[in-house]
Amino acid sequence: MNRTLVPWEYTTNVFFPVLRRVFASLILLIGCAAAALAQSASKPTNVTAPFSVRATHLMGFADTRHNAHGTLSIQGSALQFQKDGKAGGEVKIASVQEVFVGDQGRQVGGVPMTLGKAAVPFGGGRVVSLFAHKKYDTITLQYVDANGAVHGAIFQLSKGQGTTLRNELVARGARLSQGEDEGTKPSTAEVSSEIK
Amino acid sequence: MKSSKRISLVLLGVVVLTVTVTGPLRLSAQTGPAKSSSGNGAAGATRWSVQVVQVDAGDVNLAPSFQVAIYEDLLDELGKTKQFKQVLRDGDRDASDVSDLLILKTTVQKYTAGSETRRAVTTVSGATKLTVRSQLCTRDGQMILERTVNGNVRFFGSNLRATHNLARSVAKTIKKSSLPEPSFSVPAQGAQ
Numbered sequence: 001m002n003r004t005l006v007p008w009e010y011t012t013n014v015f016f017p018v019l020r021r022v023f024a025s026l027i028l029l030i031g032c033a034a035a036a037l038a039q040s041a042s043k044p045t046n047v048t049a050p051f052s053v054r055a056t057h058l059m060g061f062a063d064t065r066h067n068a069h070g071t072l073s074i075q076g077s078a079l080q081f082q083k084d085g086k087a088g089g090e091v092k093i094a095s096v097q098e099v100f101v102g103d104q105g106r107q108v109g110g111v112p113m114t115l116g117k118a119a120v121p122f123g124g125g126r127v128v129s130l131f132a133h134k135k136y137d138t139i140t141l142q143y144v145d146a147n148g149a150v151h152g153a154i155f156q157l158s159k160g161q162g163t164t165l166r167n168e169l170v171a172r173g174a175r176l177s178q179g180e181d182e183g184t185k186p187s188t189a190e191v192s193s194e195i196k
Numbered sequence: 197m198k199s200s201k202r203i204s205l206v207l208l209g210v211v212v213l214t215v216t217v218t219g220p221l222r223l224s225a226q227t228g229p230a231k232s233s234s235g236n237g238a239a240g241a242t243r244w245s246v247q248v249v250q251v252d253a254g255d256v257n258l259a260p261s262f263q264v265a266i267y268e269d270l271l272d273e274l275g276k277t278k279q280f281k282q283v284l285r286d287g288d289r290d291a292s293d294v295s296d297l298l299i300l301k302t303t304v305q306k307y308t309a310g311s312e313t314r315r316a317v318t319t320v321s322g323a324t325k326l327t328v329r330s331q332l333c334t335r336d337g338q339m340i341l342e343r344t345v346n347g348n349v350r351f352f353g354s355n356l357r358a359t360h361n362l363a364r365s366v367a368k369t370i371k372k373s374s375l376p377e378p379s380f381s382v383p384a385q386g387a388q
Binding site: 105107117138151 | 263265267289354
């Protein structure tokens with residue numbers, strides 16, 4: 001029973017550097033893996049792969065009704081808007097001169113919801129309005145037709161899809177202006193330029 | 197208990213009735229023309245064509261979607277008035293062949309960003325307001341008409357509805373103004 005007793009604090013001191021090294025290696029490994037994943041994510045998109053996204057056409061797109069719900073898709077070198085699977089308007093991506101992404105908050109439910117809220121007594125509809133809104137992305141395109149005439153089109157997309165669509169369009173040949181996106185601008189309460 | 201139910205039912209009825217009656221009135225008030233201008237419908241304007249130039253935001257920090265929406269709504273509304281022979285877009289090559297062409301320039305003077313939710317919750321705040329200066333010029337730069345026009349959304353509708361109301365006001369203003377005959381020399385007209 002001639003044992004040498006080692007106090008527990010000494011024992012931990014022996015293993016602590018080893019544990020530290022293991023943790024450091026693990027953190028390094030995780031960091032490398034994250035960097036590799038990020039690199040693979042930021043690779044240029046496949047420009048031949050079809051791309052589609054649900055969208056609401058607000059105005060301006062060729063041969064498409066206002067406020068039409070449908071699918072905005074990129075087929076080859078053209079941007080198409082299809083409603084209920086039927087072929088709708090089409091614009092060549094090369095003719096797109098400007099792409100802007102913005103965002104806006106809208107009340108959900110449309111006219112029935114508005115009427116319902118108005119019918120709630122004691123201003124209860126206002127409380128409903130506080131929660132019945134949703135944020136959307138808007139994508140604004142400016143393109144020219146065969147005659148050189150400038151057209152503008154605005155689409156409403158789910159939050160976060162505007163930037164994806166813009167990147168896809170730019171990757172396939174749409175020009176991106178030097179101007180800022182709508183979302184990056186400062187939101188001033190009132191901006192005026194009075195001509196004196 | 198019954199009487200309180202009756203009272204609440206009557207109140208509900210009154211609210212629905214009020215909304216039904218006053219809703220359209222409010223809408224019509226907010227889409228009304230910004231400025232009344234004297235003059236009968238342009239007699240000689242049927243011979244003019246108009247080219248709508250892209251909206252100039254000036255120094256105002258206006259979202260590109262609003263600029264595009266004003267431009268597109270102006271084309272729509274001017275076409276609806278049937279006052280002009282042709283309504284052409286900016287950059288259209290056909291414009292060079294059109295003899296009697298007016299050019300509509302729009303410069304944004306003032307913009308108040310609104311919020312649909314604030315409008316819905318408070319009613320009195322959150323209005324989206326737009327003020328633009330519209331100029332109708334001939335090809336050689338002679339000013340025919342210059343007006344300041346407003347477009348607002350105060351109660352119902354999305355923020356972009358302000359551009360629709362603005363374009364309607366611009367179209368109405370042009371329709372009410374007396375445009376000269378295309379063949380005559382045009383005297384310059386000052387701002388209102």
